[in-house]
Amino acid sequence: MAKTKITRRRFVETAGAAAATVLIVPRHVLGGPGQDAPSDTVTYAVIGNGRRRDAGIGCLGKRKKIAVCDVDIKHIGGAPDNKTRYTDYRRLLERKDLDVVAIGTPPHWHALPCIHAAQAGKDIFCEKPMTKFIAEGRAVADAVKRHGVVFQIGTFKRFGNARNRSHVENHKIIKHGLMKDLSGTVATTGAKNRIGKTALPGQKVPGNLDYDFWLGPAPYKPYNSARVHYSNRFYWDYEGGDLTNFGAHSFDPFQWSYAKDETSPVRIEPHATWPQHPDAVCPYGWVELTYADGLKVVITGGRGGGKYNRPRKRGMVSAKDLDDEGRKKLADLPDPPKLVTFGQAVRTRQQAGGGAESSHRVSTALNLANIAIRMGRTIRYDPVKEQIVGDEEANRMVNIPMRAPWHL
Amino acid sequence: MKDSQGEPSAALADAFKKMPAPTPQAAEPLCKALLAGGKKTVDELLARVGQTFGDADGVKAKYALHAVAVYSARPGADADRTMVAEALASRLAGRDSKDLKAFIVRQLQWCGRPDEVPALARLLSDEVLCEPAAQALGAIGDAKAAAALAAALGSAKGKRRVTLITALGRLPDASALGAIRTAARDADRDVRLAALYALANAGDPEAAGICLEAARVKAPFERSQATDACLLLARRLAQRGRRREAQELLRRLQADRKGDADVHDRCAILQTLAETVGADAVGDVMAAMDAKDAACRVPAARTAIGLARSLGAGKADARTLLDKAVKATSEDAVIHQAKALLAALGT
Numbered sequence: 001m002a003k004t005k006i007t008r009r010r011f012v013e014t015a016g017a018a019a020a021t022v023l024i025v026p027r028h029v030l031g032g033p034g035q036d037a038p039s040d041t042v043t044y045a046v047i048g049n050g051r052r053r054d055a056g057i058g059c060l061g062k063r064k065k066i067a068v069c070d071v072d073i074k075h076i077g078g079a080p081d082n083k084t085r086y087t088d089y090r091r092l093l094e095r096k097d098l099d100v101v102a103i104g105t106p107p108h109w110h111a112l113p114c115i116h117a118a119q120a121g122k123d124i125f126c127e128k129p130m131t132k133f134i135a136e137g138r139a140v141a142d143a144v145k146r147h148g149v150v151f152q153i154g155t156f157k158r159f160g161n162a163r164n165r166s167h168v169e170n171h172k173i174i175k176h177g178l179m180k181d182l183s184g185t186v187a188t189t190g191a192k193n194r195i196g197k198t199a200l201p202g203q204k205v206p207g208n209l210d211y212d213f214w215l216g217p218a219p220y221k222p223y224n225s226a227r228v229h230y231s232n233r234f235y236w237d238y239e240g241g242d243l244t245n246f247g248a249h250s251f252d253p254f255q256w257s258y259a260k261d262e263t264s265p266v267r268i269e270p271h272a273t274w275p276q277h278p279d280a281v282c283p284y285g286w287v288e289l290t291y292a293d294g295l296k297v298v299i300t301g302g303r304g305g306g307k308y309n310r311p312r313k314r315g316m317v318s319a320k321d322l323d324d325e326g327r328k329k330l331a332d333l334p335d336p337p338k339l340v341t342f343g344q345a346v347r348t349r350q351q352a353g354g355g356a357e358s359s360h361r362v363s364t365a366l367n368l369a370n371i372a373i374r375m376g377r378t379i380r381y382d383p384v385k386e387q388i389v390g391d392e393e394a395n396r397m398v399n400i401p402m403r404a405p406w407h408l
Numbered sequence: 409m410k411d412s413q414g415e416p417s418a419a420l421a422d423a424f425k426k427m428p429a430p431t432p433q434a435a436e437p438l439c440k441a442l443l444a445g446g447k448k449t450v451d452e453l454l455a456r457v458g459q460t461f462g463d464a465d466g467v468k469a470k471y472a473l474h475a476v477a478v479y480s481a482r483p484g485a486d487a488d489r490t491m492v493a494e495a496l497a498s499r500l501a502g503r504d505s506k507d508l509k510a511f512i513v514r515q516l517q518w519c520g521r522p523d524e525v526p527a528l529a530r531l532l533s534d535e536v537l538c539e540p541a542a543q544a545l546g547a548i549g550d551a552k553a554a555a556a557l558a559a560a561l562g563s564a565k566g567k568r569r570v571t572l573i574t575a576l577g578r579l580p581d582a583s584a585l586g587a588i589r590t591a592a593r594d595a596d597r598d599v600r601l602a603a604l605y606a607l608a609n610a611g612d613p614e615a616a617g618i619c620l621e622a623a624r625v626k627a628p629f630e631r632s633q634a635t636d637a638c639l640l641l642a643r644r645l646a647q648r649g650r651r652r653e654a655q656e657l658l659r660r661l662q663a664d665r666k667g668d669a670d671v672h673d674r675c676a677i678l679q680t681l682a683e684t685v686g687a688d689a690v691g692d693v694m695a696a697m698d699a700k701d702a703a704c705r706v707p708a709a710r711t712a713i714g715l716a717r718s719l720g721a722g723k724a725d726a727r728t729l730l731d732k733a734v735k736a737t738s739e740d741a742v743i744h745q746a747k748a749l750l751a752a753l754g755t
Contacts, residue, residue: 334744
């Protein structure tokens with residue numbers, strides 16, 4: 001058979017007449033206006049092939065994994081061949097046959113692979129928490145938007161909330177300002193509260209691990225096995241402890257339900273042990289995050305800081321909280337747009353339901369909680385300028401310099 | 409705890425016993441007591457950290473030093489911050505290990521002020537300490553810090569050169585631009601890419617040709633980084649009022665990105681045109697919404713929403729963009745936004 005360059009469009013036109021050959025073609029070649037893209041196989045690769053790997057990638061639908069990448073060659077089954085096994089994700093991103101990357105690296109290595117993937121035209125599935133510090137999240141969201149790629153965060157409870165009538169009603173009332181003052185409305189959630197070890201002696205770097213690349217943008221500190229491979233979660237240089245790790249799972253659906261996907265809290269009050277260790281994550285009791293309209297979200301870790309016992313009128317709002325005029329307005333409002341799954345988004349080029357902007361705002365709220373914990377004081381935040389207000393030291397944690405050659 | 413310098417003072421002993429405290433409020437009297445002892449107490453604390461650095465025993469001393477650094481930089485406490493930052497900086501001139509100095513530098517990353525720049529700058533010539541010092545200077549982030557980085561660049565080689573150029577990318581200094589333009593053609597890829605970023609973020613008007621040339625290379629990762637440098641440079645030029653130059657740069661990049669594989673770059677150029685030249689981009693956005701390729705058309709509809717919003721009420725172009733966006737995509741969220749904006753514009 002003569003070799004012909006097969007594009008996806010040509011595949012669609014000839015599929016009815018052609019035989020059963022399965023073709024994998026670049027996903028960016030799609031059907032015309034008003035037509036859904038044909039269902040076909042999307043290629044993906046994993047960046048960070050350790051514990052999480054591509055655990056959440058089922059949302060992509062029909063797919064084929066074509067490569068893995070990790071700086072620990074034990075995680076990729078041996079030395080790199082730059083065909084199916086990579087140790088440098090930048091080389092992986094050069095592949096023309098790659099549609100999607102699934103990023104399962106530690107959080108200090110989320111932002112840059114996301115940004116570089118967007119710049120290479122690849123769609124992105126990224127494990128939570130989205131980023132380690134706030135400015136990273138803005139850079140990722142901007143890169144995704146700029147390059148027109150699809151982003152999905154690795155947590156999905158918001159999809160369930162978006163199908164639940166109580167949450168939809170809550171969302172509509174708040175989104176459309178039917179209740180301008182939400183004082184007394186308090187959403188609470190818990191997150192685990194595991195901590196790091198405060199004295200880590202230097203150890204010999206194992207031969208299978210490129211520790212310099214593993215550190216990447218994080219500050220240099222001598223290798224210790226506690227810093228890598230799961231327990232990295234409990235060190236400030238790589239993640240924000242369970243508050244960001246598990247907090248993302250509950251904060252993300254909250255943020256949708258309370259229509260806060262495009263803003264951030266303005267006041268963050270911590271109750272935690274203090275000082276926090278400069279290297280290792282330490283226990284926290286609770287953090288209260290307040291939005292401009294009075295809504296509060298409280299994250300409880302249950303270790304220190306006393307119990308949260310402030311007055312609370314309600315968890316969610318409903319039509320019962322409105323007057324007659326408000327209820328009439330509510331009845332006339334359309335439901336919010338449906339959330340698009342990652343698989344649908346990749347094939348239609350729409351934004352996925354757990355997109356970059358909303359995920360950045362989730363990560364921002366959780367990072368603000370940790371900044372307040374580390375500072376040991378209440379901080380105030382400007383959600384438009386995305387800066388901490390009136391506290392220059394705390395504001396330095398919004399955009400932390402990276403170790404060269406890495407930068408945002 | 410090792411005790412080669414005798415018993416700690418009362419304030420230190422109390423802090424070591426009680427830190428970390430269950431709340432910041434419980435820790436505050438401990439911090440006040442440490443600060444009340446002035447530089448003498450902070451020096452004593454630094455000595456304790458130095459003695460026990462790397463030991464499991466040293467944890468309490470590190471807690472206390474970190475507490476003092478963070479607490480002293482709280483709003484409205486200038487005198488405390490001055491005292492602590494000066495004490496930390498003066499320790500850097502001593503003969504402590506590099507690991508300890510790096511730890512001290514990281515405390516200055518939070519509480520250091522422009523007055524500490526000279527002490528940090530002296531570390532830029534050290535192969536190990538250059539990186540943490542550059543990060544601390546980046547956090548201090550003022551013109552003095554930028555000037556220190558620029559001054560150190562001239563003699564730097566190897567990894568230090570990459571570190572300094574990257575730091576100057578975050579914190580531009582006009583005096584370094586000449587050296588960085590040269591670095592943009594260096595044999596070392598890390599140097600080249602750091603230089604392109606630095607020139608772009610500085611909004612260097614002389615960098616357009618350099619960035620465009622770099623964006624034509626075949627190596628895909630380098631090409632994508634150089635493309636991003638072009639986009640960043642355009643945004644910075646526009647922010648500085650040089651819209652014509654921004655547009656020219658983007659048009660030249662657009663001419664180089666016509667291939668099938670360049671669709672994501674074309675989206676980015678379109679989005680950047682909309683951000684930087686506003687109404688002059690309307691024709692491009694309208695044309696992109698006619699594209700058969702959904703990878704171009706659907707993001708263009710989102711760009712149209714943003715552009716219409718920035719053009720504002722009373723502009724016919726805004727309504728035209730929104731009307732077309734509604735037809736160009738089946739994306740529910742975009743259609744919602746377009747209709748809401750049309751309603752707000754009074755149509």
